[in-house]
Amino acid sequence: MDALTAWLSSINDWIYGWFLISLLVGAGSYFTIRSRGLQFRHFGRMFGVLKGSRRSADHDGGISAFQAFAVGLAARVGTGNIAGVAVAITTGGAGSIFWMWLVAIIGMATAFIEAVLAQIFKMPWRDGTFRGGPAFYIWRGLKSWKWGAAFAVALLFTYGIAFEMVQANTVAVTVEQYYSVPIWLTALIITAFAAVAIFGGVRSVAKVTEWMAPGMAVLYVAISLLVLAVNYDQIGTVFSTIFASAFGFQQAASGITGGIIAALLNGVKRGLYSNEAGMGSAPNAASTATTIHPVRQGLIQSFGVFVDTVVVCTATAFIILSSGVYQEGQEVESSTLTAASAVNSLGSWVLPIMVALIVVFAFSTIIGNYAYAEVNLDYLTANKTALFVLKIITLGSIFVGALAEIKFVWTFADTSMFFMTAINLVAILLLGKWAFGALKDFEANPEGHFVAKDNPYLPGKLESEIWTEEGVAGASK
Numbered sequence: 001m002d003a004l005t006a007w008l009s010s011i012n013d014w015i016y017g018w019f020l021i022s023l024l025v026g027a028g029s030y031f032t033i034r035s036r037g038l039q040f041r042h043f044g045r046m047f048g049v050l051k052g053s054r055r056s057a058d059h060d061g062g063i064s065a066f067q068a069f070a071v072g073l074a075a076r077v078g079t080g081n082i083a084g085v086a087v088a089i090t091t092g093g094a095g096s097i098f099w100m101w102l103v104a105i106i107g108m109a110t111a112f113i114e115a116v117l118a119q120i121f122k123m124p125w126r127d128g129t130f131r132g133g134p135a136f137y138i139w140r141g142l143k144s145w146k147w148g149a150a151f152a153v154a155l156l157f158t159y160g161i162a163f164e165m166v167q168a169n170t171v172a173v174t175v176e177q178y179y180s181v182p183i184w185l186t187a188l189i190i191t192a193f194a195a196v197a198i199f200g201g202v203r204s205v206a207k208v209t210e211w212m213a214p215g216m217a218v219l220y221v222a223i224s225l226l227v228l229a230v231n232y233d234q235i236g237t238v239f240s241t242i243f244a245s246a247f248g249f250q251q252a253a254s255g256i257t258g259g260i261i262a263a264l265l266n267g268v269k270r271g272l273y274s275n276e277a278g279m280g281s282a283p284n285a286a287s288t289a290t291t292i293h294p295v296r297q298g299l300i301q302s303f304g305v306f307v308d309t310v311v312v313c314t315a316t317a318f319i320i321l322s323s324g325v326y327q328e329g330q331e332v333e334s335s336t337l338t339a340a341s342a343v344n345s346l347g348s349w350v351l352p353i354m355v356a357l358i359v360v361f362a363f364s365t366i367i368g369n370y371a372y373a374e375v376n377l378d379y380l381t382a383n384k385t386a387l388f389v390l391k392i393i394t395l396g397s398i399f400v401g402a403l404a405e406i407k408f409v410w411t412f413a414d415t416s417m418f419f420m421t422a423i424n425l426v427a428i429l430l431l432g433k434w435a436f437g438a439l440k441d442f443e444a445n446p447e448g449h450f451v452a453k454d455n456p457y458l459p460g461k462l463e464s465e466i467w468t469e470e471g472v473a474g475a476s477k
Contacts, residue, residue: 009411015418021264024278027425028106031113034436039108039302045446046303049296082170082358085316086337089326092264094238095245097317099264104309107277108302114428115301116435117141118283119294120452124466125378132287133372134280134424135379141431147423151280152376154420159281160373160394162416165401167362167369172402174358177336178351187402190363191395197367198391216360217312223353224315227345231322238321277305279417280424284375285368293450294467295442298435319345370394433459 032039088096114134121140122132135155139148172186228235276282286301316338320326323341339354370391377390428435437457441450444457452458452467 004408011415020418020421023422023425024103024110025106027278027429028103028110030429031109031432032106034432035109035112035439037109038112038439039105039306042299043303043306046299046306049299050303082316082338082361085313086320089317089320090337093245094241094317094321095243095247096264097242097314098246100309100313104277104305104313107309108305110425110428111277111282111305112298112302113432113435114278114280114283114424115286116294116298116438117428117431118287119289119291119297120434120438120462120464120467122287122466129288130290130466131375131378133284133375133379134420134427135376136287137283137431138423138427139379141434142427147427149380151420151423151427152379154416154423155280155284155376156373156380156390158416158420159369160390161397162412163369164366164394164397165404165412167366168398168402169404171359171362174336174339174355178339178355183402187399190366190402191399193363194366194370194398195391195395198370198394216357216364217307219353220357220361221311221315223342223346223350223357224319226350227319227322227342230345234322235318238318241321242317276308278425278428279421280427281372281420284372288375293442293448294435294438295450298438366398434462 085097085100088100117137118132118134121137122130123136123140125131135148135152138151139145168187168190171190172183175181175186176183282301282304286297289297291297319338320341323344325341325344326337339351339358342354343351373390373394374387377387380386437455437459438450440457441455450467451469452462452464453469455462
């Protein structure tokens, strides 16, 4: 297992060190420039669109824009925001947080583009909802079912297996560390609860995450604010440490090797894992929403990236860096570092809350990940037996992941998400003109319905049974 982990880690260093970082940052910068900084220009509008998004479900019980946002937020806001940030800091230094911020800010534009494309090319589904995402916009936009299938397979592997293992592993290690609960017992409990939600299907997942994801994010940020209040004198020091470490100054002064490269690599890897911008995952949730305009869902999903990284991941970073538990270059257990830091600042009373948050974060991400996997299996086949097999494989991955070594689990997840990210980034670069056209249409009439036929802003003819003159049936603003 150690040899396999080392081999995968060497592959990850190469693909993240040069290829994926260049593609990810390049695509995000391009989308930011072409959209004239939409994440900055329309940031205020994101709140207004999100506020009214709970009403946007159809009369047949479809998924509202807010529910789609919650599913995406649930998959984004998980243990990557707690354990993942700790892993980034312990392996890349405090400076990795700066690179996470950068990935998130430019990633807001990328998330907008892929969500808009998911809406534009989505299809009505037999259960009264919609289906879409990278597999569908590659198929319908680029006329390539095979490359859509390649993406779908990569996502099934990543979200149905690898990422489920990461979430379960973090929960099992944390609960064992603080409450001496055997890992095998935690694995059984997580798997059993996940089975209830997973066998309920996509709509069931949406109903659970609608209240779970926003609630847990608010509570977690509240805890971090308490930590900041206690350690208010450390705020300036934390910021200076992050910036100094980001460019290698902190490491050089301390005699630590790696410097800027270690911070950059780990910040990008953990940032991508956390906010998922450009990965092609969140568009699967975005496509299921009933809304009057694709851009509305794009703005909502772009805001999700901001919440995930700039708010929640920053909260974790300040909990760790202001507590005094962690020192640059120190060997610590990353999976429990955040909880230990909160306890050191606030006292033992906060430990049960932190552990509960980790469990809820992980559980919501587990069921959100499954929703992505089901959407992509729907692209490949309508066979009910295949769907049942997916559920069983997902549940098996949850159980096995809880028992595995944490270093292997995270390394395996990094490798698996590369393939789907690369396919998606190439696709949205080729299809970006459709999203830019939809943005121009929205800016011309922010309160209007999106109509595909004879739309002067679109780069070509869009065959759609959804974006008609009548608009989406039952959709509201």
